Every structure is written in structure tokens, then in C-alpha cells.
Amino acid sequence: MPNTDVARFQANQRRMMAVLVVLVLVMAVIVGSALWMVVRQAETLATPALHSELWRSHQANAQIRRTLSAALAYKQGNISADDLTVQIQVLRSITRTFEKQHVFRFLPVRRPSAEQALNQVIQLSKDWDERAAWGDPIGADIIADEISQQLPGLLEPMIDVLVSANISLSNELDDDRQKLHSSFLYLGWSLLGLLIGSALLVARLIVSYLQVRQLSLRLGDLNQNLEARVEERTQELSEEQALLNYILEASPSDVALLNAKDSQVHFVNERLLKRSGIKQQQDFSINALFAHPGEGERFHEALEARRQINDWEALLAGEQPYWGVVSGRVLDQIGRTSYLIWSYDISVRKQMEQELLTLANTDSLTGINNRHAFMQLAEDSLKLNHRYRRQCAALMIDIDHFKQINDVHGHQVGDLALQAAAQTLVNGLREVDVLGRLGGEEFAILLPETDFTQARQVAERLRKNIENMQVLLPSQNTLSMTVSIGLAMNTSQESLDHLLGRADSALYQAKTNGRNRLETAGEAAFRQKL
Template sequence: MPPQPPRRRYRRLTVIILSGLIAALTAGAGAALLLVHQHVRQLAHPDAHSELWQAYQLRAELERSLNSARQVLAGKSDSDALATRVEVLASLLPPLRTTPVYNYLVVPRPEVQVTLETIQHLSDAWLRRAPWGQPAAAKVLAGEMLRELPPLLEPAHELVVVTNIALTNYMDAERQDLQRAFNLLAWVLFGLGLCSVLLALRVIANSRRKLQLTQRLHDLNQSLEQRVEQRTQELSERKALLRYILDTSPSDVALLSDEDSRAHYVSPRLLQRTGIHPDEPFTLHRLFDDPDEEARFRQSLTDHGQLDSWETRLAGNPAYWAIVWARKMEVEGRPASLVWSFDINQRKAMEQELRLLATTDPLTGLQNRHAFVKRGVALLKSAQRYERQCAALMLDIDFFKPINDTHGHAFGDAVLQAVAKELTQGLREVDLLGRLGGEEFAAILPETDLQQALQVAERVRNSVQALSFTSEDGSRVRLTLSIGVAARREGELRLEDLLARADRALYRAKAGGRNRTETAPGL
């Protein structure tokens, strides 16, 4: 191969040098773009730099917890409300204790960590003693909170101020880093442009055709880079938006692989409810409180490909009621299950409370008239079906209205509660006892004939007669009962017929002088 002319070698060497510089500057531009992109993502992340809001929420939660404690002691709030406040207070501390933002303070403020450690220590101790459904424990804990929380309000306010200063310093440092990254990118792009111009001039000097081809290739490369950058940015923004939507959704979400124990995504709230560490395997088996329920859920999801409004108990500390939805799908070409749930524990508690209010007399705690009649009809039908004995008692406190008129309704309520307690203790667990209204009570006694019912009636009448009350004026008040007893007749299916006969026996007892038991004919 003949040696190249010196001028041609010089031009080739120049092209090689310029190409090397362009390659180096392109790599530098890519690195600078990556650095700028990382800073921009960090500043634009929806959960970034929330320390000031968290500090403010902590200060506000101290006030709310203090107010809840006062309401508990004043009897205006229940124990569950106080336990909820304790859990909320404890959940606000971890982000502030682990954030590096306080490292940006010009002058160290150790009192910040002291305040956080003090609140952490108190919230951990209170969380272990969270008085769910324990009114007495709630009052003890409320008294302790009233002693411990007020001294922390001022340090908590200082914590907000210090967090604001630290976050300002941190943002200043971030802005300076971003400015330096932009400056680096500008110089690299300037150098890249200069070398490109020189190379273009060299190419123009060598050949017009090479210039046209190089210019066309350059244009295509620029268009491709812009498209790749635009597409990358769009994908990144969509991914960040999707994660933000999932993290802030009121539902708990999990995307689980069907082939192994790998979880593609689990929302932070669901991890917190189940007590599972983010590094631990997360599967459907760990989500359900009952393994049999998990097996039914998995089978139904396999059969139908989707599930809607599946009401069940999920694992947690403690376990809780939830409505669960699920869909079969593919992630990266592999089968997966998308599961999301909504906590309905509060709704379940309200339903239970409503059921209790609908069936219970609020003063005595006995069955109210509606619940008594409903259960009494079922007991009577069962006795008829299996041809078993059954009896009814109608009980009325003698001369109760004068007691109310003389000593007041509060005294009368205490008398009714005491009588209800004696009646409950005098009957069996299988017996049905209810307050029909005022001073009138009724009982259904399964597996009991007329003579046995008379014995029960006399026992409760004597126990009530033994009661003694002291009124506000110091006088002693005693009670007596009039009781009517009736046994089920063969073929008698209507509860009102049985109660009517017992009621007529009750009126005979009252007409006969009260404080006595009368029976209705059994057959």
C-alpha cells in the first residue's frame, strides 16, 4: 500500500483528533445530562423535602393528642379515639428521626434529637399500652399524657423552626449543585458545538459530498437523541406519577408475581398494616388472616380471573376487616396478580354497635321488646317442633311509680338496673330475658314445665324482695315483684298467646295483693 501524502495524513489526523474530542465531549454531555436529570428528579419527587410538613404535623398531633386526653378524662370521648391518636403520633416520628436534613444546619442543634427521642420514648410506651376498648386504661393513659405532653409543645415548635432552617440550607445546597451541573453541561455543549463546527469545516474542505452525508447523519442523530430523551422523560414521568398515585391512594395495593414470592410493588400503608418489612417476601399467604380464606380467594381468582368486593379479614397487628379486589395480569411477560383492598374495620365496628343498639335496652342491658319478641318466637317454634316444654314469665315491680315520683328518675333507674341484675343472675344462660317497657319484664324458659317455672319465679321474687336501697334522704326502700307464669300449650305457636296468658296471671297476682306468683292454666 503506497504511503499517504503528508497533507492527507494531516487531514486524517485532524479528523481523528476532532472525532475523539467530539466523542469525549458527547460522553461528558451525557454524564452532565444524567447528573442534571438526577437532581431534577430528586427535587421533583412528590415525597421529597416533606420534613417541614412532617414537623408541623407532629406539633399539631401533640395538640390533638392532648385535646383527646382531656376529652377522655371529661367523658366526652372513648378509649378507641385515644388509642388512635397514640398510633398516629407514633407513625409521624420515623421520617423525622431518619432524615439527613438536620446535617445541613450551620450550628448543630442537639436538642432536636432530644425532643424527637423524648416523643419517641413516650409514644412507644403509650403504643404498647394502647387502650383499645379499655375505658379505665384510657383514663390512666390520658392522665399521663396530660402530664407529659404540655412541656413538649414548646420544643415541638422549636423543632418546626429548626426543620425550616435546615430544609432551607439543604435546598440551597441542592440548587447550587444543580447550577454547577448546568454550568458543566453548558461548557460541554459549547465544546461539543465548537468541535462539531471544526470537524464540519474540515469535512467541507475535504469533500462536499462528505459534508452533505455527514450533515444528514448529524441531523438524524440529533433527532434520534431528542426522541430517545423525550421518550425516556415521558416514561420516567409516567412511572413517577403511577407510583405517586399508588402511594397516596386510600386503598392498599400489591402487585404480586404468581411464579415466586417476588412482589413487584407493595404500597407502604399495606406493609405497615401487615407488619412486613419491605425486604421480606410478600405473598397472598401472608396477606390473609385465615389460611382457608386465602385458599378460597386464590381458587376463585384462578377460576374467574378477577374478584370484586371480597369481604374478609386480613393479617395485621391486629387483624382487620377489609374489602378486597383482584385482577390477573402479566408483568414483563409473566403472570401476576394485582390485589387492592380497603380497610372497613371502622364500618364493622359501627355495624356491631348499631346491632347492639337495635336489640338492647340501653338502661338495663337486657333484650329490648323487639329483640325479645323475635328470639322468643324462635324459641317457641323450636319447642313446638321438638315437642319440648317451654314456659313464660311476666314480671312487674310493685308500686314502682311512687318510687319514681318520690325519689326521682335517677333513683328509679338505679332500681331498674338492680332488678335486671337480680333477674339475670336468677335465670339460666339459655333463658331469654327482656325489658318490655317501664317496670315490666318478661322471660322465656326453654325445657321448663309449669312447676319448674314456678320455682324459678319464686326464687327471683325472693331475691328481689331481699334488695334494699337507701335514698338521698336516708330512708330505706324495698321492692317486691308480682309474677305471672304460663306454660306452653300443645299446638300453641303464637308467642303473643303465651305471653297474654302469663300477663293475665300477672294481673291476678296484683289483684291478689301483689308480691306473689300466679299461674295460668297450662292445658
């Protein structure tokens, strides 16, 4: 079907649908109004005491006569006061209904005398009913006299009320008949409209059925052509997918291809599955690639934002987690957005970096921090103590007569002595303390958050530990040694070099005063401060 024919057909369908919608709405309005009218008529006809004005007027006339007769009989002593009260209450119950009904509503001409007579009877009955009481002969005498005086003059006007009620009721019934006639006419036209609308809908359904049938025949022909094209295209896509899988499988890196929308796995090469310990390809995901789920979420967000990531270093998941470099691309593949992710194992490189870092920061002989690492760690610790205004101490330690040890026993024994001294110092310190070998037989220690008394205790303990230490020589003999220690307490915002310089001056003083002892830089000042 040409594009112009399709557009014209669709426009005709929309117009026809609009007409049908309007027709259905009109039919709904007609049905709704007809139902509403029927309900209103039913409620009106079901109203209690409908068209009872004439009967109520007749009852009122009859009760007026009975009440008048009861008053006369009471005055003659033939009935009791309570019997008269009963007649008054009956009269009141009848006249009460006239207060809610419009007896003369449909009169062609108003009749004031009838309306006045009825209102007078209502008012008198209401007054007598309020005054009449059980067992009250005095009150009954007064009311009987009033009844005897006023009711006889109302007998003839009440006949006029009865006639007026009859005329009003006739006119009301005639009006109701006219309304019912109009309602039935409206219902008839409504049914005719519904019939016409239903016929139009049926005709439209028949036309639509014929059009759908014709379109179905055309669609069948198109489906046959489409199936052939889909089969041909599927074959092409299968060949392309097979080629892509072959290329990815042959890649030297670990590769995965996932759907960006629902993370469906299109391909994961065997190398990545084996390295990550995942059994089934469909169990793979970006989070499963990383050892820490939070790392996978960050990589995913970055890939979505940048659409390309190169050399993202992270700890990757596996039976044994390993360090890797992960890269990713967002691809448009066969009409769908996919993630191409590949990674390399850099565990060997990381291990070499760690070994180089260890060599750069560790003294090769003793295994403790070398001068560079000590200065960096001590500088950071000293700044932290300055920030929080806490005391800190520095110790400079030197092995006494170390040159004689080398000269008498050789450099191999000297190395053993340095190693033993370093290990003894490590054993006597806290984890937060910073220890380093500055060179030769000289060591330095920074004691953070340590006051003067505590620093002296630590220094004396280290001195005694080394003094009591015995180094086993290759000849199975033992070697003893001592150390001299210089102590300096930091002052406000004092630099590390200045602090170590003062500790070194105290160390020189310890060696001058006989070695194997502790000397404090500015000890008198610190004692006075304490």
C-alpha cells in the same frame, strides 16, 4: 436468515435425521444378528461329546466282543457272575448314548440293516442290564447262554454300523464347514456394512459441524443485535415499573402486586407492610393478608374463578387484626399474569355498625334486650323447642307499685330501681334463658327446655331475690320492692304472642290476688297433666 430458508433448512435436517435413524437401526439389526449367529455357533461347538458317534460305535463293537468273551469265560468257570454283570453294565452305558444321538442322520442313503443291528444291541443290553443282579449265578447262567447265542450274529452287522457312523460323521463335518463358511461371509459383509455406515455417520458429523459453525457465526451477529434491543427494552421496562410503583405507592389504599403463577411479590406499598406487621416485602402473600388462612384460600379461589373481586369484607392480619374491604384484579402485565390486590381499613365503620346494632337491640336504660330483640330471640328459641318437642315456659314480671316509686322518689330513683331489678333478673338466669324489657316496669323471660316444676322454682327464686334486694338511693337510704309474676307453659305449636298473652293474664291475676306472688296460667290443667 429468511423464513423460507429456515423452513427449508429445518426440513432438510429432519429428513437427514430420519435417514440417520434408519441407518443406525439397520446397523443395530446387522450387529445383533451377527452376534446371535456367533453365539449359536459357539454353543454348538461347545456341545459335550460333539461328533463322537464314530468313537461310540467303535467302543460298542469292542465292548460286544468283551461281553461275549466274558460270557464264554463264565460258562467255562474262569470268571464270576459279578464279573459278567460288570461287562453287561459297561455295554449298557455305551449303548445308552446311542438313544440320544442320531448316528445315521447324515447318511446319503439309509442302511436298514445297520439301524436294525444297533437297535437290537441297545434293546438286548437294556434287557440284560435289568435282569443282571449281583450275586445271582442262576440268572447269570441264563444271560450267559443268551449272550453266547445272540451276540455272535451281531458282530458283522455292528461292523456295518461302524462304517455307517464314519460316513455320516464325514457328511456332518462337511455340512458344518459349509455353515461356517456362510457365517464368515455374513460376518464379513456385516463388517463392511458397519464400516460404510460409520463412514456415513462421520461424514454427517463433519457436515453438521460445518453447519453449526456457520450458524454460530450468524448467531453471534444476532446476539449482538439482540443484546442491544434487550438493553433498550429493559430500560423501558424499568421506567414503566418505576412509574407503576410510584402510582401504587401514592394510592390511598393498601396495595400489593403479585405474580399469579408462583406468588412472587412484585410490589407492596409501605402502608400495607406497616399495617400488616410484615418486615420484608417478599414475606407477603395472599394468606398473610388475612387473619384466617382459610379466608385467604377462599379469596384466591374466587379471584381465579371470577378474575375480579370487589369489596370482600374480612378480618385482616396485623399486630391488631382489623376489619377491611379487599378487592382484586387479574392483570396481564408485561407478558405475565399478576394479581393486583388493594384493601381499606373499615374498623371504624364496623365499630359504628356494632354500636348501632347494640342500640337497636338493647334497652338503653337496663342494658338488657329491648322489646324487638326479645321477641326475635324468643321466637327462635320457641321454634327450636317445638321442633324437638320440648317444654318451654314464659314469665311476665311487673314491679309492684312502680308508679308510687316514681311519684315519691322521682324518676331518677325509678330508673335505679329498674336497673337493679334487671341486673337481679340477669344474675338469676341461665345463659340460654331470654330476658327482655317490654316497656315501663314490665319484663318478660322465656325459659327453654324447662318443665312446670323447674319454671315455678325459677320464678319463685327471682321473686324472692328482688324482694330481698336493697337499692341504694342518692340520699344513702335504701329502697325495697316486690314483683308480681305470671307463668305460662307452652302448648304444642303455640305462638309466642299467645304464650306471652297467657302469661300476662296470669300476671294480672297475681296483681289482683295481692301482688308479690306467682300465678300460673292454667295451673290446674298443668298439675293434672303432671
